[in-house]
Amino acid sequence: MIAVDLIKRPARYLVIADDRDAVTNWAEHMRENRLPKRLVVHVERQADHPVEREAQWDELSGSTLDAGSESLSLLVYTAVSHGHAAHRAKREYALASAAARMGEAIDTHLEYGGRGWVAIRLADGGSDGELYGSYYDARDAQEHPERCTYFPISPLFPWTPRMCEEHLAHMADYGRRSRGLVRDFDAFL
Structure with missing residues (x-):
């Protein structure tokens, strides 16, 4: 008889992700509302025994290299299930893409010495391209308005990619928590 563990405990999962068709220049220019997405190809729980873990890693990393595609990557996440690991991989990629787009929007305004309030969409990090005189004007x-974050920009306070990513993650989590969409295991991972 096989014992099945029905309690969800954090474990390490190996995820093979494909970013091949995530963003194309044509799609970005022709359809601004297209969000880049990561395709999760395979998820596997990491073995407990060190020898098995090393063999498992070698097999999966070898299969990503054998595929001959530079867009495949082997990632490791702490999660409570296969689905949670896949979700974390997709969310991480979406957040990094949104942070890059947010940084570009801020840099575009700062390039011309702009000062004022900017509205950034939480979903993709994009902006409407306008600078506003106040928070209320931007909102x-x-x-x-509930799908955006608002903050002042100035040449005296440049935003780094890390700051953009942290701000978007914080605001997205704040929105999810205020709507009661956070599960217990998401709060601790």
């Missing part, structure tokens, strides 16, 4: 100009 009132948005079609869905």
Whole structure:
């Protein structure tokens, strides 16, 4: 008889992800609302025994190299299930893409010495391209103000990619928590 563990405990999962068609220049220019997405190809729980773990790593990393695609990558996540590990891989990629787009929007304004308030969409890190005189002006100009974050920008305070990523993650988590969408295991991972 095989014993099945029904209690979800954090474990390490190996995820093979494909970023091949995540972003193309044509799609970015033709459809601004297209969000880059990571395709999760395979998820496997990491073995407990060190020898098995090393063999498992060698097999999966070898299969990503044998595929001959530079877009495949082997990632490791701490999660409570296969689905949670896949979700974390997709969310990490979406957050990094949104942070890059947010940084580009801020840099575009700072390039011309702009000062004021900017509205950034939480979903993709994009902006409407406008600078506003106040928080309220920026919020009132948005079609869905609850889906954006607002903050002042100035040449005296440049934003780094890390700051953009942390800000978007914090605001997205704040929105999820305020709507009651956070599960217990998400709060600790």
